[in-house]
Amino acid sequence: MTRYVIVGAGEAGIRAAASLRAAGEREIVVLSAEPIAPYERPPLSKPPDPDRGLLRPIGVDLSGVELRLGCSARAIDRRARTVELATGERIPYDRLLLATGAKQRRLACPGGDRALLLRSSDDARAIHARAEPGARAVIVGAGLIGLELAATLRVRGLEVCVVELAARALGRAVPAELAERLVERHRAEGVLFLFGARLEAVEAGAVRLADGTRLPADLVVAAIGVEPATELAEAADLACANGILVDSSLRTSDPAIFAAGDCAAVDHPRYGRVRFESWRMAGEQGRLAGRTMRGEAGELTALPWFWSDQWDLSLQVVGRCDPQRQAVLRALGSPGLVRFELDPTGGLAAAAALGPAGPVGRAIRLVERLIERGAVVPPSTLADPEADLRPFLRAP
Ligand SMILES: Cc1cc2nc3c(=O)[nH]c(=O)nc-3n(C[C@H](O)[C@H](O)[C@H](O)COP(=O)(O)OP(=O)(O)OC[C@H]3O[C@@H](n4cnc5c(N)ncnc54)[C@H](O)[C@@H]3O)c2cc1C
Numbered sequence: 275m276t277r278y279v280i281v282g283a284g285e286a287g288i289r290a291a292a293s294l295r296a297a298g299e300r301e302i303v304v305l306s307a308e309p310i311a312p313y314e315r316p317p318l319s320k321p322p323d324p325d326r327g328l329l330r331p332i333g334v335d336l337s338g339v340e341l342r343l344g345c346s347a348r349a350i351d352r353r354a355r356t357v358e359l360a361t362g363e364r365i366p367y368d369r370l371l372l373a374t375g376a377k378q379r380r381l382a383c384p385g386g387d388r389a390l391l392l393r394s395s396d397d398a399r400a401i402h403a404r405a406e407p408g409a410r411a412v413i414v415g416a417g418l419i420g421l422e423l424a425a426t427l428r429v430r431g432l433e434v435c436v437v438e439l440a441a442r443a444l445g446r447a448v449p450a451e452l453a454e455r456l457v458e459r460h461r462a463e464g465v466l467f468l469f470g471a472r473l474e475a476v477e478a479g480a481v482r483l484a485d486g487t488r489l490p491a492d493l494v495v496a497a498i499g500v501e502p503a504t505e506l507a508e509a510a511d512l513a514c515a516n517g518i519l520v521d522s523s524l525r526t527s528d529p530a531i532f533a534a535g536d537c538a539a540v541d542h543p544r545y546g547r548v549r550f551e552s553w554r555m556a557g558e559q560g561r562l563a564g565r566t567m568r569g570e571a572g573e574l575t576a577l578p579w580f581w582s583d584q585w586d587l588s589l590q591v592v593g594r595c596d597p598q599r600q601a602v603l604r605a606l607g608s609p610g611l612v613r614f615e616l617d618p619t620g621g622l623a624a625a626a627a628l629g630p631a632g633p634v635g636r637a638i639r640l641v642e643r644l645i646e647r648g649a650v651v652p653p654s655t656l657a658d659p660e661a662d663l664r665p666f667l668r669a670p
Contacts, residue, residue: 279367286535287373293564309344376500385476407431416443420497534559552580593624
């Protein structure tokens with residue numbers, strides 16, 4: 275019987291375990307450094323659900339899986355095919371999945387360690403414990419997590435200032451038109467933004483900027499992106515470069531070892547080498563690893579998709595947005611907007627939508643199917659809010 279060991283019980287690791295179990299595998303061990311049952315990360319930055327709170331368990335049946343909580347893997351012995359735990363215990367494997375996720379970057383400036391981070395449930399609890407109404411919060415970084423947290427803290431009655439080095443918010447993955455509308459929504463709720471602002475130091479009770487500005491702060495959170503957790507893989511001499519390098523079936527440079535989720539830099543058939551950092555891609559990769567570790571054929575063909583909820587606006591992006599592509603804008607109610615991006619042949623390549631959750635979800639689901647089918651839609655049709663795009667699903 276094949277013995278599977280999975281390091282990491284996040285979205286990728288847990289989906290892989292469930293997929294192996296569903297396929298009838300019986301020897302599955304999941305090692306989780308965290309001491310609590312596996313939970314979803316996306317709710318951690320959003321306003322806590324009044325009924326369910328912050329902690330939302332990952333909803334899969336893990337009966338028959340040996341889940342070892344509070345159990346850190348320290349090293350991999352590839353020759354002996356064992357994983358060594360922090361306790362010194364060695365666990366044998368036939369197939370190993372690294373699903374170690376990512377770690378939030380720390381601020382490099384003096385006093386940077388004073389800033390809280392947001393990756394785990396403990397991090398979220400620490401932030402909420404200090405989020406007294408009327409307190410002043412400085413969030414460093416206007417990415418998705420920084421902006422979601424800004425809304426969450428503002429709802430709790432804090433004064434919130436977002437400090438960003440770049441000239442605009444969400445520069446990495448969200449088109450400028452949509453990012454601007456989102457920032458306007460935050461401003462309307464009283465969130466302050468400082469763009470092009472370089473952090474000099476985090477002091478007791480304040481943040482100092484390079485231009486001399488001193489921002490009083492009872493709470494400072496660094497939301498400046500993540501780094502893949504590759505230490506185990508690197509120490510075991512697996513090929514890594516901004517992530518554990520895997521082929522399109524998620525195999526590392528060692529055929530007995532696979533990697534999935536935020537820690538993996540995948541050779542995606544459509545995009546080339548990418549490390550995705552989103553919930554759905556982590557789950558997709560986990561499920562795929564569950565199949566390919568068993569020797570089934572499979573490739574990561576899923577289109578990247580992510581969402582964010584801020585105030586009453588939902589943001590969804592499918593495909594990989596690129597400001598250089600030809601783009602067409604379509605109004606989606608008020609203040610909603612869809613930006614379609616076209617490849618050089620006129621085919622749909624990506625889309626981002628902002629607005630009420632229902633219309634945004636429907637628009638992006640449809641675009642996803644259109645991209646998968648290689649649909650070519652005339653720009654004038656894309657731009658017309660009344661034009662129905664569903665007939666283009668039938669086109670060759
Ligand atoms: C606050 C927050 C909000 C987010 N919101 C969204 C959102 O709205 N939309 C979206 O698309 N995505 C969102 N994401 C991103 C999404 O949650 C991640 O992409 C996804 O959780 C990645 O899953 P993963 O399994 O790869 O890694 P993780 O969820 O990071 O899990 C990795 C696990 O491995 C464990 N581990 C690491 N090393 C070891 C070791 N040596 N031994 C044992 N265990 C180990 C870690 O402790 C961790 O529990 C959000 C992320 C955060 C942090």
